Amino acid sequence: MRDNNSIGPWIRRFLLEHVATERNLARNTQLSYRDTLVLLLPFLSKALGKAVDRLSIDDLSPASVRSFLRYLEKERRCSGATRNLRLATIHSLAKFIGMHSPEHVAWCAAIRGVPFKKTASSTLTYLDKPEMEALLHTPDLHTALGMRDHALLLFLYNTGARADEAAHLSLEDIKWGTSPAVRLVGKGKMRWCPIWPRTADVLKPLIAGRACGEFVFLNRLNQPLTRFGIYAVVRRTVAQASQALPSLMAKTISPHCLRHTCAVHLLRSGVDINTIRAWLGHVSLDTTHIYAEVDLEMKAKALALCDLPKETRTRPWHTDAGLMSFLKAL
Incomplete structure (x- = not known):
């Protein structure tokens, strides 16, 4: 019986099937999604004291997501825009899992409830x-x-x-x-x-x-x-x-x-x-x-x-x- 609670297979399907094949996102966007997970998984592994391949979907909780976002801003000195970009990837992953696994719909809603931070709109620069x-x-x-x-x-x-x-x-x-x-x-x-x-x-x-x-x-x-x-x-x-x-x-x-x-x-x-x-x-x-x-x-x-x-x-x-x-x- 397939283990639907392990997050590893879901991430593989998300990156290889959903992002690259189903949505056919640009290569740079695919790399951005991957880079977010490259940062997120070691952070969860260290915070929870679990090997990366042992992480479950429940380990990615709203509290852990907020801790990850604070880590990005405080320790990695990321801007608010970068913080929101990383959060958008996590929201997209949660939505993908929720759509394919009905038992995780409530978890998906909780993850997607983590809000984006309001940031100042960037000035559009052009030349006269x-x-x-x-x-x-x-x-x-x-x-x-x-x-x-x-x-x-x-x-x-x-x-x-x-x-x-x-x-x-x-x-x-x-x-x-x-x-x-x-x-x-x-x-x-x-x-x-x-x-x-x-x-x-x-x-x-x-x-x-x-x-x-x-x-x-x-x-x-x-x-x-x-x-x-x-x-x-x-x-x-x-x-x-x-x-x-x-x-x-x-x-x-x-x-x-x-x-x-x-x-x-x-x-x-x-x-x-x-x-x-x-x-x-x-x-x-x-x-x-x-x-x-x-x-x-x-x-x-x-x-x-x-x-x-x-x-x-x-x-x-x-x-x-x-x-x-x-x-x-x-």
Whole structure:
């Protein structure tokens, strides 16, 4: 008879069947779930004086979960956001067990009753157009690495691609022709994104002479650039550009910041919110609405500073015309 009370087999099913197969979560999300359990199981084993393979479902009680969360914050110095991320994994594990084992439904409800901690919402960082242009003009186009850095930054700005998506981009993902586009795969989802003429002009010489299956962005050793390498390129370029434009020093700029910049600039050009959602690959429109709220907040601040007449404080949103003017400006 199967022992439904031992937590080991449930964790195995949770990671290998539910997270990886049934939900098909992104690889980084799978690793995050695993990392939480790598921390949780030794903590329970030490606290209860039991071997890891002897732990039962009842050993994971609301009290032990709260102790684990305190351990994360006090001893490991984790932020509130990280604490909530770890708790979300535990909630997900409890839900999985409760759905497949009716006798553990009450236990599941108790575990999922451990609340998340309220944390301050993070500020969305993006670059204004002069700052973005300063970043794009920083790499030395007379060198091979400078050309690659320029192409990478422009690609991130054009597509709003995540660092992992750009790192895994291959030549076969790009469709040339009268309307160039790129296929991006991230978080288990695929989307097509248009390539601006300006971006196409810098990508073509970068990949000239390469085979179809090769990666687009390579490092000094002609190996695929990793997402950590992409972070390094952005940080290095920002450090150089900050010497000429000090406003960059006040912002925390990462590849994801360029994704935010792409969305805000598209919105300001008049592109509708649904198009931006598809452009960035968001599942929920609520995620994309963050950019609309940020843009409205910035406009309100600008109006307050300028003290414009009431009749000039609103203007109609443009759609296709705004998009075309934005693309031509690039």
